[in-house]
Amino acid sequence: MSKEKNQSLKKQAALDTLWFMPDYGSVLSAFALAKTVESCGYDALLLNKPFRFWTDKDTDSQSAAGSFIYKNCQVAPVCYSSDDFMKIENDSNVYIAGSHPLWSYALCGREANFHYYFESVSDSKKKISYATGFGGDYTGPYGEEKKLCIHYLKQFAGISVGDYNDAEIMGQQLGIEPKVVLSPILMCDKSVFEKAAENAYAKRAETTDSFVVSYIKNVTLRKKELVLRGNEILAEKSSGPMRNFVDLGNFEKSSVKLGLECSPNRTVEDWLYYIIHSEFVMTDDFNAVCLAVLFNKPFVFMGSETDPCTRQVYATLYSLGIDERMVLAEDDFRVKEYLFRMPIRYGKVNKALEELREESANWLKNYLS
Numbered sequence: 001m002s003k004e005k006n007q008s009l010k011k012q013a014a015l016d017t018l019w020f021m022p023d024y025g026s027v028l029s030a031f032a033l034a035k036t037v038e039s040c041g042y043d044a045l046l047l048n049k050p051f052r053f054w055t056d057k058d059t060d061s062q063s064a065a066g067s068f069i070y071k072n073c074q075v076a077p078v079c080y081s082s083d084d085f086m087k088i089e090n091d092s093n094v095y096i097a098g099s100h101p102l103w104s105y106a107l108c109g110r111e112a113n114f115h116y117y118f119e120s121v122s123d124s125k126k127k128i129s130y131a132t133g134f135g136g137d138y139t140g141p142y143g144e145e146k147k148l149c150i151h152y153l154k155q156f157a158g159i160s161v162g163d164y165n166d167a168e169i170m171g172q173q174l175g176i177e178p179k180v181v182l183s184p185i186l187m188c189d190k191s192v193f194e195k196a197a198e199n200a201y202a203k204r205a206e207t208t209d210s211f212v213v214s215y216i217k218n219v220t221l222r223k224k225e226l227v228l229r230g231n232e233i234l235a236e237k238s239s240g241p242m243r244n245f246v247d248l249g250n251f252e253k254s255s256v257k258l259g260l261e262c263s264p265n266r267t268v269e270d271w272l273y274y275i276i277h278s279e280f281v282m283t284d285d286f287n288a289v290c291l292a293v294l295f296n297k298p299f300v301f302m303g304s305e306t307d308p309c310t311r312q313v314y315a316t317l318y319s320l321g322i323d324e325r326m327v328l329a330e331d332d333f334r335v336k337e338y339l340f341r342m343p344i345r346y347g348k349v350n351k352a353l354e355e356l357r358e359e360s361a362n363w364l365k366n367y368l369s
Helices: 002-006 024-039 064-072 082-091 105-112 143-153 164-174 190-199 201-205 221-235 248-258 268-276 286-294 308-320 333-340 346-368
Strands: 011-016 042-046 094-098 126-130 211-216 242-246 278-283 299-303 326-328
Touching: 011 024, 011 082, 024 042, 024 064, 024 094, 024 190, 024 268, 024 286, 024 346, 064 190, 064 268, 126 346, 143 164, 164 308, 190 201, 190 268, 190 286, 201 268, 211 221, 211 268, 221 278, 221 299, 221 333, 242 248, 242 268, 268 278, 268 286, 278 286, 286 299, 286 308, 299 308, 299 333, 308 326, 308 346, 326 333
Parallel strands: 011 042, 011 094, 094 126, 211 242, 211 278, 278 299, 299 326
Antiparallel strands: none
16 A cells, blocks of 8 residues: 555545445445546545454455456555554545445444544544445444444534435434435446456356346345346347346355356446446446446346335435336336336436536535645
């Protein structure tokens, strides 16, 4: 890290994300945030997971997440002591919490304490958040811990969240009014992801470069039914083979539950490659939807009224004028079958996206300056 730092005259931004999670979207969202920050003239340093989260099985670059991130980003060492943390802090000009529900008490609040509120970062350092939040539902902390939560957040120079639902939660629960910004994935140029996908095994192994892709992270019978029906409709006009993906962190159980042949290529690069080369994407994942939009792919989002992800997807698609691409488990699928035949008018979508991108970029640049 020191050698690279000495070779650069840029300021360094330390990014606290959940890049190490066994989840395609989390990895690429952290990667995209790093690239977005770099486009603002900073060196981006992805902070490693808190040492209390560390286990032997996901050491350094051996996991799917680590393999991708260590190839494509600058990563800080694990901090086991305050001295380790001080070495990073001395080189960092700004700290950014971002692109994941870092403040979800149910997801990582209890174990992380106030780590993702930059509890240990000096008040002399600028702190901001980008597209983070509570994951659509406030699950704590409460009482005195909630007061501390508010205290630490008020030390931030700027706070932004990824959707209006999290903005409402923050306003009602904490009395803080954040900015709503675009997902980091939608902030990147397509070439950033195309370059990262160059190392995909699928690029060498596949005999075709066009696919129908499904990525069902939380498998249910209704979603499986829609995937099968969607593939039947798409097969009427498409010759591309189907490639199915499920939860990276629970592949065996999820693939059995889906009951369909799932791609044996499970690296982040391969998942990315298949979406980039897809004819159609069926998914229940917000980040996969963002990639589909970025690459102008026809898609269907499969959610449910009780899933917080559904609200996040709706907010983004509504702002782009394509919220009709959502199919809920509670819907009559027959009414929604037209989505598999109807193209998306990406001319209008891209215009709206560019306006939102500029607004989010201006917000970020303002707080980085």
